[in-house]
Amino acid sequence: MSSIDDKIELNRRMNETLEAQAQALFRDWFVDFGPVKAKMAGPDAGAGPYLAPDLWSLFPNRLDDNGVPKGWRAYRVDEIANHHTKSLKPMDAASEVFEHFSLPAYDSGQQPALEMGDSIKSSKTIVPEGAILLSKLNPEISRVWWPQDKGAVRQIASTEFLAFTAKGDISPALLHSLFSNQTFRQRLEGMVTGTSKSHQRVSPPALRSLEVLIGHEQAFAAFGEIVMSLMQKVLANRAENQTLAHTRDLLLPRLMSGEIRVAEAERKMEETL
Numbered sequence: 001m002s003s004i005d006d007k008i009e010l011n012r013r014m015n016e017t018l019e020a021q022a023q024a025l026f027r028d029w030f031v032d033f034g035p036v037k038a039k040m041a042g043p044d045a046g047a048g049p050y051l052a053p054d055l056w057s058l059f060p061n062r063l064d065d066n067g068v069p070k071g072w073r074a075y076r077v078d079e080i081a082n083h084h085t086k087s088l089k090p091m092d093a094a095s096e097v098f099e100h101f102s103l104p105a106y107d108s109g110q111q112p113a114l115e116m117g118d119s120i121k122s123s124k125t126i127v128p129e130g131a132i133l134l135s136k137l138n139p140e141i142s143r144v145w146w147p148q149d150k151g152a153v154r155q156i157a158s159t160e161f162l163a164f165t166a167k168g169d170i171s172p173a174l175l176h177s178l179f180s181n182q183t184f185r186q187r188l189e190g191m192v193t194g195t196s197k198s199h200q201r202v203s204p205p206a207l208r209s210l211e212v213l214i215g216h217e218q219a220f221a222a223f224g225e226i227v228m229s230l231m232q233k234v235l236a237n238r239a240e241n242q243t244l245a246h247t248r249d250l251l252l253p254r255l256m257s258g259e260i261r262v263a264e265a266e267r268k269m270e271e272t273l
Contacts, residue, residue, distance in 0.1 A: 004248045011237040018234050019180070022227045026177040029223060030215050035059035036069045058219045072216045078208040081164040081175055084131065087123045090156065094118035099147075101133060101157040106143050111242055114153065127155035130172055131163045134179045136202040139188035144179040146172070146231065148239055162204055169217060171224025173231050178213055187212070 028034040035051060039061040049056045060070040068074070077083075090098055099112045100120060127133070129150055135143035137160045147155055157163060166175045178184055187210065192200035 004244050008241045008244050011241050015234045015237050018230045022173070022177050022230050023180060025223065025227065026174075026181055027183075029059075029219060030178075030213060031181065031183055033059075033063065033069055036061070036063060055222055058216070058222055068214055069216075072214055072219075074211040075213045075215070076209055076211050077164075080167055080170045080178075080213060081132075082167055083204060083208055084125070084128050084163040084165065086126045087159070088126055088156065089123050090115075090117035090120035092117070097153055098124075099151075099153045099155045100124070101127060101145060101147060101155065101161060103135065103137065103143065103158055103160055106135075106145055109241075110145060110238065111245075112147070112155070120156075123159065124156035125159055125161065125163050127157050127163055128165055130165050132165070132172055132175045132179060133157055133161040133163055135160055136162050136204065136207075138200055139185055139192060139202055142180060142185055144176060146176050146235065148235060160201075162207070169221055171220070171228055173227040174220055174224050176231060177223075177227060184212055 035056065036059050038050065039059060040063070060072070062070050064070050090096070094117045096117045097114055098117060098120065100115045101112045105111060105113050127147055127150075131147060133143075133145040133147065135141070137143075143161075145161065164175060164179075166172045188202050188207070191202050191206055191210070193203060194200040
């Protein structure tokens with residue numbers, strides 16, 4: 001089964017690289033204001049254009065008195081995203097299978113569990129199409145989840161996750177990058193309530209009113225277009241890993257019991273790969 005495990009690990013490492021690229025671009029554009037500062041420094045300082053001309057033109061050539069790129073402004077969470085709170089009780093649909101997004105599922109590989117309604121005892125948040133899930137529990141631990149597209153199975157999430165969808169022309173890729181950003185997480189850490197270190201939570205109303213992003217609509221659109229292609233590959237790799245792991249888990253007991261031979265197992269693995 002080593003070929004399947006190797007492919008799973010390759011996809012995991014590829015995703016780490018892709019997500020790091022998205023984060024580096026977000027930090028440069030919207031946290032460090034790299035292109036703006038490069039324009040201010042000018043070519044004499046060795047800080048010439050390092051983006052394509054159409055992207056370079058999106059950035060102003062100076063900062064205002066507040067250190068913000070000229071013409072850009074700060075956006076609150078509720079200006080760029082809708083917070084969804086509609087919930088259901090899975091036990092009311094006892095025989096239905098749900099795709100359940102929980103903290104343990106996230107921590108064990110970001111794969112939601114398929115569970116029968118009668119096995120899920122508490123109310124859950126309905127995951128809307130295109131949602132980005134952000135954990136409100138212990139924000140020093142980064143838990144930002146981009147669910148796969150909805151299939152036939154309804155998606156629900158632990159109420160420890162806040163479900164957001166991007167507003168208007170804002171891309172879900174921008175929302176995901178914002179929520180994954182280290183500076184954003186540090187601000188959340190300063191907002192927690194609760195006396196127990198293991199159960200500190202962010203207040204959703206306070207989060208919604210928080211100014212978190214400085215930019216301009218055109219820069220947001222350009223960022224979303226670039227990063228969306230990276231994140232689509234991340235999602236595709238995750239889906240492939242789920243299929244590979246399922247195939248491995250089906251074949252291994254049959255191989256160990258002698259039900260199938262090694263050659264047949266290898267052929268089935270090659271078909272999966």
